[in-house]
Amino acid sequence: MRITVRIMLVLAALVCALAPASAAPTVDDASARKIDELLTVRAESGGLGRGELIERLSARLLGTPYGANMLIGSATEPEQLVADLRRVDCFTYLDYIEAVSRSSTRDEFFTNLVTTRYIDGRVEFAQRKHFFTDWAARQRPAATDITAGLSPAAVATTKHLNAKADGGTYLPGIPVVDRTVTYIPSAAVDGAVTNALRTGDFVGAYTPDAGLDVTHVGILVHTPNGPVFRNASSLAANNQVVDTALADYLRTVPGIVVLRPL
Template identity: 55%
Template structure:
């Protein structure tokens, strides 16, 4: 096993939630900060793969973000799907997990997003922290639990472009984390009121698909109360056509695969599209 010990900055006052409107995320620097030492353990497989991916990216510095996401996400094809990769809850201390041996659909996005701007192992780990946690605070309460958090919280990672892709886009006011019976999915996490825009699957035609770019983050919208999406992946244009590159939990897959995009989304309620910054 190999250890990394990082010094990261976290706000001096913790536990306060932003009162800013969800549609108006604002980047701001904390007025005061404290140092926290964060140790992360990675197994040999993860360290070796990380080094190989950093070298792969360094060898082609001229490629753009879309090509970078394609290249890095492709390197995980065939990786086993493993559910619930992260460790932490309202009663269990959060751990910084970095493990390439198995992915769920969201940690897959985490790692590729963190890799695409990293030039060293240390920078990758720091990027994972900033990608996965609000203000880089490695706690369960500050984890970005919802797909749309990537476009709605501080340190915005992507722009929500869904509304501009189709005149048939629908906006729904959601109470994220609140179930239909009033209970919550994640104890210890507040309910977040958020407007979620999606394109219903019956309107995802060639005109919509032609506006998508390789590397766009795709969320599979859900009509369930309290959730924004139930699955995520990358839109990738391949020589064989567009695919959803995703860590698939379907019984016939159980690994990272390329699923034909149009046929995949046709059997879903619709999609949310975030474009990486």
């Protein structure tokens, strides 16, 4: 009997060791209220298409203050599942909108946040989707990279993600990943391209810098006044989630990478 109990305890310990981290973080009251508000918007959205749903949800976070480096974890610090909607950076903004767009309850939101932010649903720094194109290239993709099909001017280039030009890495403890990144030069984003973009598309600002795919991300929204780039802006003039005219934003970046949500 004692042997049986001991075996059961060992098996239980193994299961706990192999199980993914908990998908139920501690959430402050303001974030909890905002999550519930977004879930209500989602529930009341009826048969809206995917892009229109993303637009409606993302609009509820317009004006949310910008916060840098919102996630917790590194090669030396244990990763934590963060769900803090009091402030967002450009990536966490997209994380929350993508996760809530697939959720009906708060528990579902936390579960979907894990699968949106992490590979294999494991809350670990090494499993975090650190790069924008991870959303299309890694397991359980949240989107499809449609950049190449938007313009004959699209350029494909090989990137060694995470590798700095001086031989170091941006993220210690994370391997370098070779990936073909396709972008459309800003000068080539003409009327045909903007017409092919859909509300709800995820847009990244391409960078030629070694080791990176994009430097900023946001959501494309078509409005009566033209397309806008909805983003958590760190610019001093904004410092919050704002709508920026796409044409104005394109003048500040080398090009764009476009992912379409699944």
